[in-house]
Amino acid sequence: MPRKIRVKPRHISRNVKIIPKNSNHSRNSNSNVNIKNAHRFFGKESSHLLKDIVFVAYYTINTPYQQESEKLKESLEKFNLIYDIVGVSNLGTWQANTRFKAKFLQEMLIKHKGKNLVYVDVDAVFNSVPILFKDYSCDIGVRYQDFRWKQNECLSGTIFLSNNPKVMRLCKEWEKINIREENNKSNLEQWNLGFAIDLLKPSLNLNVTNIPPEYTFIFDTMKIIYPSITPVIEHFQASRKNRNLR
Numbered sequence: 296m297p298r299k300i301r302v303k304p305r306h307i308s309r310n311v312k313i314i315p316k317n318s319n320h321s322r323n324s325n326s327n328v329n330i331k332n333a334h335r336f337f338g339k340e341s342s343h344l345l346k347d348i349v350f351v352a353y354y355t356i357n358t359p360y361q362q363e364s365e366k367l368k369e370s371l372e373k374f375n376l377i378y379d380i381v382g383v384s385n386l387g388t389w390q391a392n393t394r395f396k397a398k399f400l401q402e403m404l405i406k407h408k409g410k411n412l413v414y415v416d417v418d419a420v421f422n423s424v425p426i427l428f429k430d431y432s433c434d435i436g437v438r439y440q441d442f443r444w445k446q447n448e449c450l451s452g453t454i455f456l457s458n459n460p461k462v463m464r465l466c467k468e469w470e471k472i473n474i475r476e477e478n479n480k481s482n483l484e485q486w487n488l489g490f491a492i493d494l495l496k497p498s499l500n501l502n503v504t505n506i507p508p509e510y511t512f513i514f515d516t517m518k519i520i521y522p523s524i525t526p527v528i529e530h531f532q533a534s535r536k537n538r539n540l541r
Contacts, residue, residue: 308389331523333507337424341376344429348377349407353399354417355385355392363418363531378517379403380417394484396451397470404458404466414454416530423527425510426443434461436504437488442520453511461499464466522538 352373354360363378371378383399386392396414401410414427428436436455439447456462469484469491476482495501508517512526 316328323440330521332390332509332525334426337426339373339375341424341426344426345376345424346454347410348413348428349410350413350415351375351403352415352417353381353383356382360417366420367417374421390529394473396484397466397473398524400456401466404463408458411458412456414456416452419452419528421528425527428455431455431504434459435465435501436506438508439505449485450511451485451488453506453528456505459502464499465491465495
């Protein structure tokens with residue numbers, strides 16, 4: 296019987312099929328029904344299956360988000376996942392700090408060349424090894440979710456990114472849209488990511504996967520929508536009380 300390879304977590308930070316968003320089929324695939332988990336929970340003994348993925352996040356230095364990052368690190372280490380969590384300077388507004396995500400991911404794609412990435416917001420925690428990512432061959436994976444206030448919303452709390460030129464181009468386009476809007480608070484950065492995917496999907500032949508809800512599980516609102524689901528990656532949305540920070 297072949298011996299399993301175990302990969303211990305390492306903190307490597309330094310200071311420093313889809314369904315197009317507007318397609319009719321996407322609405323059917325995102326229907327808010329009481330579904331069960333996409334897979335059973337996996338513990339740290341399965342972490343070697345994700346040895347080619349780096350889990351990345353960032354926080355604004357000297358803010359409550361720095362404390363949130365410690366919880367995220369603890370959960371990643373619990374499951375022996377390789378991660379890179381980086382502290383960044385405050386850009387002045389909550390909107391600017393969240394929109395830095397597009398630039399941050401470009402930097403991570405370069406820094407971890409040869410490795411795929413999974414981005415998570417820093418106020419998230421892992422409750423299980425996200426084993427589905429081991430088989431992902433798409434360019435990008437995000438959650439498209441129907442809410443009462445918005446249909447088919449692109450969520451950027453958890454993002455799977457293949458490390459390839461198409462994804463780099465997508466992140467650059469996402470950054471351009473953010474910059475063009477300046478501090479227009481009517482559009483969130485995740486909506487702009489959805490716009491960028493819609494814009495580039497035809498020309499780049501982007502392969503986009505709608506990840507399951509337990510991988511971008513908002514602790515309260517999605518519990519109401521999916522009461523039978525146990526989250527794999529759970530988001531606590533600290534921005535509700537720290538709106539002007541990151």
